[in-house]
Amino acid sequence: MAGANVIYGMGMIEAGLVLDYAGLVMDNEFASMIRKTVEGVHVSRETLALDVIAELAPLKDFLSHEHTYRHMRSQSSPRLLDRRLREQWEEDGSRDLYERAWDEAHRLLETHRPEPLPPGVIADLRSIVDDADRAAGVA
Amino acid sequence: MSIDSAKDETTLANSGLTGGDRRDRLSVRVFGDDEIQELHAGALWVLEHVGVLVDSTEARRIFAAGGCDVDDESRMVKFPPYVVQEAIASAPRQVTFAGRDVDHDVVVGDGSMVFQNFGIAPKIVDPETRVIRPSTKDDIETCARVCDALPEIGIFEMALTAEDKPPATANVHSVEAALLGGRKPVCAATLTTAETEACIDLAAAVVGGRQKLSTRSLIYAGVCPLSPLRLTPDLTEPTIAMAEAGLISTFLSEVMSGATAPITVAGSIVVHAAEMLASVSLAQLVRRGTPVVVGGTSGPMDMRWGTASGGAPEFALCNAGLAQLARFWALPSMLAGL
Numbered sequence: 327m328a329g330a331n332v333i334y335g336m337g338m339i340e341a342g343l344v345l346d347y348a349g350l351v352m353d354n355e356f357a358s359m360i361r362k363t364v365e366g367v368h369v370s371r372e373t374l375a376l377d378v379i380a381e382l383a384p385l386k387d388f389l390s391h392e393h394t395y396r397h398m399r400s401q402s403s404p405r406l407l408d409r410r411l412r413e414q415w416e417e418d419g420s421r422d423l424y425e426r427a428w429d430e431a432h433r434l435l436e437t438h439r440p441e442p443l444p445p446g447v448i449a450d451l452r453s454i455v456d457d458a459d460r461a462a463g464v465a
Numbered sequence: 466m467s468i469d470s471a472k473d474e475t476t477l478a479n480s481g482l483t484g485g486d487r488r489d490r491l492s493v494r495v496f497g498d499d500e501i502q503e504l505h506a507g508a509l510w511v512l513e514h515v516g517v518l519v520d521s522t523e524a525r526r527i528f529a530a531g532g533c534d535v536d537d538e539s540r541m542v543k544f545p546p547y548v549v550q551e552a553i554a555s556a557p558r559q560v561t562f563a564g565r566d567v568d569h570d571v572v573v574g575d576g577s578m579v580f581q582n583f584g585i586a587p588k589i590v591d592p593e594t595r596v597i598r599p600s601t602k603d604d605i606e607t608c609a610r611v612c613d614a615l616p617e618i619g620i621f622e623m624a625l626t627a628e629d630k631p632p633a634t635a636n637v638h639s640v641e642a643a644l645l646g647g648r649k650p651v652c653a654a655t656l657t658t659a660e661t662e663a664c665i666d667l668a669a670a671v672v673g674g675r676q677k678l679s680t681r682s683l684i685y686a687g688v689c690p691l692s693p694l695r696l697t698p699d700l701t702e703p704t705i706a707m708a709e710a711g712l713i714s715t716f717l718s719e720v721m722s723g724a725t726a727p728i729t730v731a732g733s734i735v736v737h738a739a740e741m742l743a744s745v746s747l748a749q750l751v752r753r754g755t756p757v758v759v760g761g762t763s764g765p766m767d768m769r770w771g772t773a774s775g776g777a778p779e780f781a782l783c784n785a786g787l788a789q790l791a792r793f794w795a796l797p798s799m800l801a802g803l
Contacts, residue, residue: 328494328784328788328789329492329788330578330800331573331574331576332573332578332579332619332760332797332799332800333578333579333799334580334582334584334800334801334802335581335802336580336615336617336618337582339590341773342583344597345583345590345600347592347608354615354617361578361580361617364491365490366489366491431592434614439610440610440648443565443645447671451641451644451645451671452641454637454641457663458634458663462659463633
């Protein structure tokens, strides 16, 4: 909030000695909430929504109004933090945040496959590192 | 009913609304303008009158050629204020960390905000057994892949060490693994000229040559001054090699109040700031316009236990104050937060 451009530290535990994938996944979620907070509040006619207030208040609700539908995706929407009540959480096995973060980490470990570098580039990288090993006498 | 209808315009005419459209970023100011000036002047005073210990002969030669007062016997380098002011002025206010493709580029500075994983840890919680064990080169490739998937991470800090590789080239192996695993900009946490040059070759192979790399900083140096007020070869060698290649250097100090700096927050910020400015000066004297980022994390040592008190209020004040100082210098900043 003081205007740092890069904020680092995601996934770190034990004073920087250990990396934890579950912690990394949790921190990603916390970072998204920090981003949401720091981005501030957009103030315009559209977001002040005086016309919607005049139309609906005090007796009708805002749930089914088109304005709600239009802006609902701009709300914070955590994937890991569980905003439901205890009963539903218990029905799903009472898994705490750390366990759910591991589930997500395992999902990423198993499924996320960015496009690999071209084979020629991979071979180039290998020979550069081999050269470095030889030059340092550790090949 | 629409806000644009004539009826609403009439109804809302007396509401006091300006019809403006605005969004102010949430912000915290630790210091007033006068206080920022004092901290800045304090850092310049330290650089001019105390100086910085620079181990490397080559780095001292660069400082001497750039107008610094260098004593080769004590290895102390003192900075006339104009040298520092010119360095601040010639460093870009915004830098672009390049990804493997432009979709993964990250612009840093001038009000932007991006997050980064932690580095550099020698151990990992094994994802299968959850036992803490030393990290390997394979772990780095896997971690870069996981970070590739996490949307809030813009830049891959070198997360882990390759404990299974020979120390002399482990940092080169680490960069190879990170470039293979993900598409985001990669921190080359190198300590020597040889390691840094090898990593520059790796990044050049990915982007299509050194010439292309000079405009696409796929890797960057993450180097740390040794507090208080010492630039070791670990910092000066990678900084010089990166600056010559046109690549970004990030200078990350970690001052411990009461141990490696005064116990006061203000005094700690002065030491931290002086180290930042000495490092920025080196990069700018090698090549004017070299992209640099200043930051790190400073805070108290708990006087009862001798441990770094991460999460202490003084950490937040120190790092927020440093971010504010970086904005005052119009330099991009990188600070610990998560």
